[in-house]
Amino acid sequence: MIPRVDLPADARLDTLAVREGLPPSRWGENSEALFLTSSFVHPDAATAAARFANEEEAFVYSRFSNPTVTMMERRLAAMEGTSGCIAASSGMAAILLVVMGLLKAGDHVVCSQSVFGSTIKLLQDFARFGVETTFVSQTDVAQWRAAMRPTTKLLFAETPSNPLTEVCDIAALAGVAHAGGALLAVDNCFCSPALQRPATLGADLIVHSGTKYLDGQGRVIAGAVCAPAELIDAKLLPVMRSAGMSLSPFNAWVVLKGLETLSVRMQAQSARALELAQWLEAQPAVERVFYPGLASHPQHALAMAQQSGSGGAVVSFVVRGERAGAFATIDATRICSITANLGDTKTTITHPASTSHGRLTEAQRQAAGITQGLIRVAVGLEHIEDLKADLQRGLALLA
Numbered sequence: 001m002i003p004r005v006d007l008p009a010d011a012r013l014d015t016l017a018v019r020e021g022l023p024p025s026r027w028g029e030n031s032e033a034l035f036l037t038s039s040f041v042h043p044d045a046a047t048a049a050a051r052f053a054n055e056e057e058a059f060v061y062s063r064f065s066n067p068t069v070t071m072m073e074r075r076l077a078a079m080e081g082t083s084g085c086i087a088a089s090s091g092m093a094a095i096l097l098v099v100m101g102l103l104k105a106g107d108h109v110v111c112s113q114s115v116f117g118s119t120i121k122l123l124q125d126f127a128r129f130g131v132e133t134t135f136v137s138q139t140d141v142a143q144w145r146a147a148m149r150p151t152t153k154l155l156f157a158e159t160p161s162n163p164l165t166e167v168c169d170i171a172a173l174a175g176v177a178h179a180g181g182a183l184l185a186v187d188n189c190f191c192s193p194a195l196q197r198p199a200t201l202g203a204d205l206i207v208h209s210g211t212k213y214l215d216g217q218g219r220v221i222a223g224a225v226c227a228p229a230e231l232i233d234a235k236l237l238p239v240m241r242s243a244g245m246s247l248s249p250f251n252a253w254v255v256l257k258g259l260e261t262l263s264v265r266m267q268a269q270s271a272r273a274l275e276l277a278q279w280l281e282a283q284p285a286v287e288r289v290f291y292p293g294l295a296s297h298p299q300h301a302l303a304m305a306q307q308s309g310s311g312g313a314v315v316s317f318v319v320r321g322e323r324a325g326a327f328a329t330i331d332a333t334r335i336c337s338i339t340a341n342l343g344d345t346k347t348t349i350t351h352p353a354s355t356s357h358g359r360l361t362e363a364q365r366q367a368a369g370i371t372q373g374l375i376r377v378a379v380g381l382e383h384i385e386d387l388k389a390d391l392q393r394g395l396a397l398l399a
């Protein structure tokens with residue numbers, strides 16, 4: 001048996017974020033240890049046999065079990081409110097794990113058309129293995145319901161979406177999934193469990209790119225799936241064991257320590273994002289702002305109810321002057337990092353039409369609302385007045 005940390009059953013998220021994991025080793029370390037070891041030693045051959053046969057719970061081999069990785073999994077599961085979690089080498093590996101673990105040839109998936117680009121590509125690639133996907137509107141629940149088939153096994157959503165921050169109704173989608181005997185998976189990258197806990201709204205699986213807010217400081221690539229422990233043990237762990245998209249103990253340790261500050265970072269970064277969004281709305285060179293925390297956002301009420309009253313830390317906006325206007329604004333910044341990554345304490349700025357959505361045709365981009373004047377800012381922890389000044393420099397050129 002792998003022991004548990006002795007915590008009160010009603011411990012809250014902030015407490016779980018710094019305390020859940022494994023009990024310390026016999027040396028009594030206060031900060032979690034990094035177990036850089038590929039395998040674990042057994043006291044005798046019979047015990048080794050029992051552990052390999054899954055008759056005795058123990059650490060065996062770091063492709064599928066490692067104490068540092070287990071600490072991260074237990075902590076994230078506690079924060080998401082699920083009984084289980086399995087870490088993966090990246091956010092995409094976590095999604096691959098879900099698809100490989102749950103689906104077989106002949107099965108059907110319904111997915112939002114506004115999810116992360118690589119997720120769309122991955123699901124399209126699975127058509128080669130007989131798994132078909134229908135892509136539907138992020139916000140229109142009727143489209144999800146209409147797309148359901150007797151063979152539908154999985155619904156996949158991501159909310160808020162990137163970069164337009166469209167919000168989908170997790171509880172409504174869980175209802176559609178369960179009425180059809182399917183499971184709902186939610187990519188909770190943009191809000192993290194600090195703001196949004198999809199399991200409490202009926203989602204069955206929560207996928208994470210730990211690369212983003214969970215690490216929070218842009219250091220490692222990591223991923224995870226949170227779900228009921230029985231589902232993980234029956235469907236996902238066997239895939240991890242045979243396919244080996246494992247998270248390294250070092251990267252797990254970085255994410256584990258990142259989770260300790262997740263809540264305060266999300267609150268501070270979201271507060272800055274709200275202030276920046278309000279300020280942007282008042283700028284003459286800005287034509288439109290997309291941010292769930294603004295009353296002007298089409299799903300503002302739903303977002304506030306679903307995201308602990310917070311809009312998150314990503315703000316997108318359209319500037320005057322199309323692509324030239326966007327490039328001038330981006331190039332005038334001296335603080336923001338010009339990169340497509342997000343979820344960092346360093347504010348990042350990107351032009352979606354020529355980067356993350358650059359491989360779409362102009363017609364596809366227009367349909368998706370990714371116009372040439374659109375800029376996405378993932379707000380970090382710099383002083384808000386410095387960030388405003390950083391953007392003002394470029395906007396002044398367009399006014």
Ligand SMILES: *Cc1c(COP(=O)(O)O)cnc(C)c1O
Nearest residue numbers: 090091092116187189209211222
């Ligand atoms: C980055 C991202 C992913 C993929 O995560 P990686 O860790 O880069 O593999 C998946 N979903 C969303 C929403 C993301 O932003």
